[in-house]
Amino acid sequence: MKGRLLLVEDDPEIARVVRDTLRRDGYYVTWSTSGLEGWQDFLQQSYDLALVDLMLPEMDGFELCQNIRWNSDVPILIVSARKEDEVKVKGLHLADDYLTKPFSLAELKARVESLLRRWRRYQGKPAQENKSEYAGGLTLYWERQKAERDGSEIPLTAKEFDLLKVLAQHPDQVFSKNELYRHVWQQADAEGLHTVTVHIKSLREKLGDPVKHPRFIQTVWGKGYRFIGEPT
Structure with missing residues (x-):
């Protein structure tokens, strides 16, 4: 083949x-x-x-x-x-x-x-490092789909990690709720926008990332979300 x-x-x-x-x-x-x-x-x-x-x-x-x-x-x-x-x-x-x-x-x-x-x-080129580290103690292990904060594992669901992955691997790019829903849930459903909101809220709580002073996920009002974590 x-x-x-x-x-x-x-x-x-x-x-x-x-x-x-x-x-x-x-x-x-x-x-x-x-x-x-x-x-x-x-x-x-x-x-x-x-x-x-x-x-x-x-x-x-x-x-x-x-x-x-x-x-x-x-x-x-x-x-x-x-x-x-x-x-x-x-x-x-x-x-x-x-x-x-x-x-x-x-x-x-x-x-x-x-x-x-x-x-x-x-x-054929050497594989890149399979983890990313950010200021604030956040470490993401891509292949293992695992997240840690200050050395302690963050209990993310599969969908929460998928959301974090698409945001973090495209820093500063703004993603609409519709784009995130289609990408992570692979569905075209207007009702899914609330699902994204709920998962982003849960993700922020687990990351310890306040909406008003975010270190990782920023809300771009009227447009969506973007990842602003600072690589270390």
Whole structure:
């Protein structure tokens, strides 16, 4: 097997041709028919590359690429009929390559192979430290999904750690409640915004992080939340 690929495409004719071509070429291919399904599939197993259409139901390709990038450095190839320069530029800020429809299958295979070569070279580099430390005594262990404050473990739930992870791994970036709910709970539900509020409140209490004078999670009024912890 040459690699595991995630194909997110809602047009069944295009998807079947691409899937069958890549499978014949030796790849394992998972086909998702919507952005939300693609995000759920991405979280269920590891992939070497994602091919993402932009005009998808439930969650568009831009949001899916953003969710993948917040979670992983896996290469992303956008495959879209959108040809406007501003769309391509926006896409390339999130993905590694952009292929416009219609395309030749030979070019598609060449793009996939090129991205995989670069990804495998990148993976050959020494692994980064698997923990982060911040002023105020906070230490986050990414692989073990564990948090400590002044050497004592903080009893976070899985969702609380996931929230803290996406915030802390993208410091100073403001995340809306909707973005956090879609990313952590993998659902598109307006009622989920209250769920985010409740979990952020619980997370702050466990971190000992007051709303008025935060050291870790800051509320950006009218927009959402961001992580302001100072690395040590």
